[in-house]
Amino acid sequence: MAGQEGGIMAKKGEHRITVGLVCTVCKNRNYVTTRNKLNTEEKLKLSKYCGHCRKKTDHRETDKLK
Numbered sequence: 001m002a003g004q005e006g007g008i009m010a011k012k013g014e015h016r017i018t019v020g021l022v023c024t025v026c027k028n029r030n031y032v033t034t035r036n037k038l039n040t041e042e043k044l045k046l047s048k049y050c051g052h053c054r055k056k057t058d059h060r061e062t063d064k065l066k
């Protein structure tokens with residue numbers, strides 16, 4: 001045991017960007033998430049539930065929010 005207990009992973013995310021996820025059908029931004037630029041180079045594209053379309057649709061990343 002090297003006594004490495006609870007190493008805090010959050011190191012001031014300079015590589016973390018905040019992005020929105022918009023429904024590709026109705027263009028509403030339904031989700032906000034963060035992405036680590038280093039780990040994930042390509043833009044996010046996820047199938048998520050859209051409250052406007054009331055079904056699962058493709059969501060894709062928009063530019064960072066701020």
Ligand SMILES: [Zn+2]
Binds near residue numbers: 025027028054
């Ligand atoms: Zn939608």
